[in-house]
Amino acid sequence: MASMMQPQIILLKEGTDTSQGKAQLVSNINACTAVGDVVRTTLGPRGMDKLIHDDKGSVTISNDGATIMKLLDIVHPAAKILVDIAKSQDSEVGDGTTTVVLLAAEFLKEAKPFIEDGVHSQNLIRSYRTASSLAIAKVKELAVSIEGKSVEEKKGLLAKCAATTLSSKLIGGEKEFFATMVVDAVMAIGDDDRLKMIGIKKVPGGNMRDSFLVDGVAFKKTFSYAGFEQQPKKFLDPKILLLNIELELKSEKENAEIRLSDPSQYQSIVDAEWNIIYDKLDKCVESGAKVVLSRLAIGDLATQYFADRDIFCAGRVAEEDLNRVAAAAGGTVQTSVNNIITEVLGTCEIFEEKQVGGERFNIFSGCPSGRTATIVLRGGADQFIEEAERSLHDAIMIVRRAVKNSTVVPGGGAIDMEISKYLRQHSRTIAGKSQLFINSYAKALEVIPRQLCDNAGFDATDVLNKLRQKHAMQSGEGASYGVDINTGGIADSFANFVWEPAVVKINAINAATEAACLILSVDETVKNPKSESAQGEAAQGAMGRGRGGGRGRGMRRR
Ligand code: ADP
Ligand code: MG
Numbered sequence: 001m002a003s004m005m006q007p008q009i010i011l012l013k014e015g016t017d018t019s020q021g022k023a024q025l026v027s028n029i030n031a032c033t034a035v036g037d038v039v040r041t042t043l044g045p046r047g048m049d050k051l052i053h054d055d056k057g058s059v060t061i062s063n064d065g066a067t068i069m070k071l072l073d074i075v076h077p078a079a080k081i082l083v084d085i086a087k088s089q090d091s092e093v094g095d096g097t098t099t100v101v102l103l104a105a106e107f108l109k110e111a112k113p114f115i116e117d118g119v120h121s122q123n124l125i126r127s128y129r130t131a132s133s134l135a136i137a138k139v140k141e142l143a144v145s146i147e148g149k150s151v152e153e154k155k156g157l158l159a160k161c162a163a164t165t166l167s168s169k170l171i172g173g174e175k176e177f178f179a180t181m182v183v184d185a186v187m188a189i190g191d192d193d194r195l196k197m198i199g200i201k202k203v204p205g206g207n208m209r210d211s212f213l214v215d216g217v218a219f220k221k222t223f224s225y226a227g228f229e230q231q232p233k234k235f236l237d238p239k240i241l242l243l244n245i246e247l248e249l250k251s252e253k254e255n256a257e258i259r260l261s262d263p264s265q266y267q268s269i270v271d272a273e274w275n276i277i278y279d280k281l282d283k284c285v286e287s288g289a290k291v292v293l294s295r296l297a298i299g300d301l302a303t304q305y306f307a308d309r310d311i312f313c314a315g316r317v318a319e320e321d322l323n324r325v326a327a328a329a330g331g332t333v334q335t336s337v338n339n340i341i342t343e344v345l346g347t348c349e350i351f352e353e354k355q356v357g358g359e360r361f362n363i364f365s366g367c368p369s370g371r372t373a374t375i376v377l378r379g380g381a382d383q384f385i386e387e388a389e390r391s392l393h394d395a396i397m398i399v400r401r402a403v404k405n406s407t408v409v410p411g412g413g414a415i416d417m418e419i420s421k422y423l424r425q426h427s428r429t430i431a432g433k434s435q436l437f438i439n440s441y442a443k444a445l446e447v448i449p450r451q452l453c454d455n456a457g458f459d460a461t462d463v464l465n466k467l468r469q470k471h472a473m474q475s476g477e478g479a480s481y482g483v484d485i486n487t488g489g490i491a492d493s494f495a496n497f498v499w500e501p502a503v504v505k506i507n508a509i510n511a512a513t514e515a516a517c518l519i520l521s522v523d524e525t526v527k528n529p530k531s532e533s534a535q536g537e538a539a540q541g542a543m544g545r546g547r548g549g550g551r552g553r554g555m556r557r558r
Helices: 019-039 067-073 079-092 097-116 121-142 152-166 168-190 265-286 300-308 318-328 382-405 416-428 434-447 447-456 460-471 502-520 529-542
Strands: 017-020 050-053 059-062 197-203 212-214 217-218 235-236 238-245 289-294 312-314 350-356 359-365 373-379 409-410 481-483 490-492 497-502 524-527
Touching: 019 067, 019 079, 019 097, 019 502, 050 067, 059 067, 059 121, 059 382, 067 097, 067 265, 079 097, 079 152, 079 502, 097 121, 097 416, 097 447, 097 502, 121 409, 121 416, 121 434, 121 502, 152 168, 152 382, 152 497, 168 197, 168 373, 168 382, 197 235, 197 318, 197 359, 197 382, 212 217, 212 318, 235 373, 235 447, 238 318, 265 300, 289 529, 300 312, 318 359, 373 382, 382 497, 382 502, 409 416, 409 502, 416 434, 416 447, 416 481, 416 502, 434 447, 447 460, 447 481, 460 481, 460 490, 497 502
Parallel strands: 197 373, 217 373, 238 289, 289 312
Antiparallel strands: 017 524, 050 059, 212 373, 217 359, 235 350, 350 359, 409 497, 481 490
């Protein structure tokens, strides 16, 4: 009765939409499961690719979890968290992006029946966190170090890691070829933390196998003026001058006003302009440089001038490329041509301009400071080569990770099965509901081998049973058994060199658990009326499945 007498409390603006409680939680879980289902089929060497096109007509074909998630344009607020963890996994370790999304979705899926039965989500969260730290400790324990090997040996081992990453990609057919290339590139830049020092240049056309590695810098020939043909296109040990100035005859007709009283003075103005440019060019020549690169334009006058003196020049070189030449060849970019000392000139063993497919390339190889490498990628269609670049990026990241924290774990679901078994065993020692939750967590981890089987068309139940049996062996000799992608049975992943750096798994487990816990801890979403109309439309088109139909079930509050 009392409540009826009281005036209604209006807390939120008219039109605010809130939904809360169990229904909200279940709806969020459904949305995340839907996202998991989207990327599910891309996992592993036999995973499928996704073709995503937007209304502008750009088409992307990708197998990379992070790329797909980014392009999907997910609008569901809870599901967006999965996009974020995929991105963070991508920037942290560079690989395992599908894994992380899949794990998070599976953790939530396992939690759903408990939530529906009225378990308080905080209980689940606590158990999940415990399970996660146990799992990570176990991964660290099982990880094998590749430290203390000779360089050659280490290279071989790193190439194995790179090959595992590449095997799930479009270029998986040539994984050994590219794995070696990636390892060489990473080794070339040494301990340098600047990933930018590895350049990837894409030249559509030709065969994948025509791709090659330059132990230095390569970039596409820039726009050139007449006279360029007369310049020499190959030098041995040339001095390289790097500039950030324009070498062009500036006709001051647009941005200056000159008042003359006597027409004869006009000539002197024109002469002055010519003198300035000739002075600059003379100084470049005097420096002894045989190759002149500038970030800004090098005009026709300068081109011809250099050609007459057997000097090669290129203007409008991208800043990134110029910096890489500077790092590799050991020069410094100059903003003035006055007082060029030999110290600021770079050098390399061979400079040449070469034809690569339909493009001309300027290639600087045998650079003294090393520290940079360029992969020139060849291959059919644009989309193919774009995906190849993304795949190489994954592989490069993995090799770099492996170089830094050189421990690896067996892939192909082996490590996941082993942690799963360990958690199951551990859960038996725990009394109370937590036992069930940790068990569910353990079960969720099996999604990796199961999905690897599903994607390859194997009988997942059969393979998983075999794997469980192997991993349950007391002696522990079955610990590195995973899915054998070639035969449809099981095999020792370690012996088959299906390796992954331990950080990939550790980070994936960590991030997936955190995301799952975050989503489980949300019991209410509030959407303010302003954003309603704008977002509502987008939501309808983009991700119908993701919305999970939960909103209607939530209570409307006034
Ligand atoms: P992610 O984006 O998570 O890296 P991938 O599509 O690259 O997804 O698939 C990675 C999974 O595939 C890992 O679990 C890895 O162990 C497994 N894998 C890679 N190569 C093989 C192989 N040759 N045999 C079995 N499993 C493999
Ligand atoms: Mg991968």
